[in-house]
Amino acid sequence: MRRISLTFLPLLVLAAGIVVGAHAASAKTTLALVAYSTPKDAYAKIIPAFESTAAGKDVSFTQSYGASGDQARAVGAGLSADLVALSLEPDVSTLVKKGIVPSNWNQNSYHGMVTDSVVVFVVRDGNPKKIHTWADLTKSGVQVITPNPFTSGGARWNVMAAYGAQRAQGKTDKQAIDYLKKLFKNVPVLPKSAREATQVFASGKGDVLLTYENEAIYANKKGVHTEYVLPKQTILIENPVALTKNGLNHSEAKAFLKFLWSSKAQKLFGDTGYRPVLKSVAKSAKYKYPKPKSLFTINSKSLGLRGWKSVQFRFFDHSSGIMVKVIGH
């Protein structure tokens, strides 16, 4: 008996320590923001801007940044969050399914989307391989760098941009899938994430990097010369934000969410390369972006895109998805 109790004593001490530690609380309202990595620099300016408004006076933030899928899983597993900012809608849907984000999160005039961007082609200086169209990507001798869509949720935008661009040019579903096969024949490596794809491209591998316009613009702003081509047909990337049920209990969290669609915050997002979603800001000369001939979304039904839920299953299911066959041979 005595031996058993001594054996478990350290466990008891540990448990007691955890309970005591959890009681250390603070007085001021602290909101937890859990976000994907790219908008980190934007939030670094938006949060102080919010804190200088009347609504944000007594609010402080804890911030966590990481890969969108990892962040969603962390919140799903219990990481405390009042507000989540993720790179694509399915990561929010994961949290809706778990009952952490209310199902009406996208019932506002922006459908829950706080920033936009588009898929572009980053090319080598002077565009030596003369890459201008989606067709150019499948020419022999062209190497395309894009992350593995099975390891990078964000890379799924690239795949759907490629598919949708074919449909927008009048191709059939089958032709568009054949295009994906040809495209991925020109993909020599499959980096795990968008960040790693950028590293691989920077290391000298490949002729074209499929990425987001905001990443290319931001690199240029930071002084890393990045030449890119906006294709005639591309997908509109929309990044969601949502309050968790926890966050809904705090009026400050609601105020912060509203602030993200204010012209001040939208301009700060714009400064880091995103396309603002607020019309008044998007129209101003500084944040005006060229509009491609055909700009479609993940919900462009006429192009066979029926929203993330359908696309996830049809293209990215881990055993039966179209992309399993496109990549795995």
Next chain:
Amino acid sequence: MATNPAVPVSRPGAVANRAGGALARGIAVGYLSVVVLVPLAALIWASRADGAATFWDEITKPEAAAALKLTLVAALVVAAFNAFTGTAIAWVLVRDSFKGQGMFNAVIDLPFALPTIVAGLVLLELYGPNSPFGVDLAFQRAGLIMALLFVTLPFVVRAVQPVLLELDRDMEEAAESLGARRLAVFRRIVFPNLLPAILSGVALAFARAVGEFGAVVLISGNVPFKTEVSSVYISGQIESDNPTGAAAVSVVLLAISLAVLLAIGAFRHWRTRHDR
């Protein structure tokens, strides 16, 4: 025979304060449970979540099987290579003396100190398409092996070094004075004493190579059936919302590592018995 610090032998006869012994054992068991056993049990539990048939399907999927095979072969190659280079480096550090030896000794542990993703990035710069030496190993199996060699370097060196330091030089000198050649002295006297330490280093290097993620994820290119290792495959399954598949492959990796560690442990035990 020289005592071998790398082979701790339990001493059943050791008498200590009984209550103190139980407390120490309690701390050891409690700590091991919290840090290792409980997470491993949870992992095995997760892998069985959808039944044994699903478990089997998950680990025999062509892509999963190819990744497992590549991981094991790469880990074996790396472990074997380390057995030679690690012993040689330890030898040089102990038996040789040269300028900058202290620095050389300190550098050995650097692969542990560096975040592995940084190691991957550095290797990609040095041995990628823009290599200053004109050596492009990136995005092929050679690059994968190189990254694994980098992160596993310290294991054998650090296992062999203390044993070599403790080794009684008198024996070697006696053998030499009796006319044995240098090679024979190494083979018959030094090597048998080093073998347990070499094996323990090799086992750790193998286990580390099986599980390595950060260092290989950039430089290997992650192409399924070509350069995708299991750790990268597992991360893909998690991102694709297939935690059962991820857990199943992890359990296989774990079982293999455990089997190797146990086998080497058993071999060492057997040798220690026969030496005495």
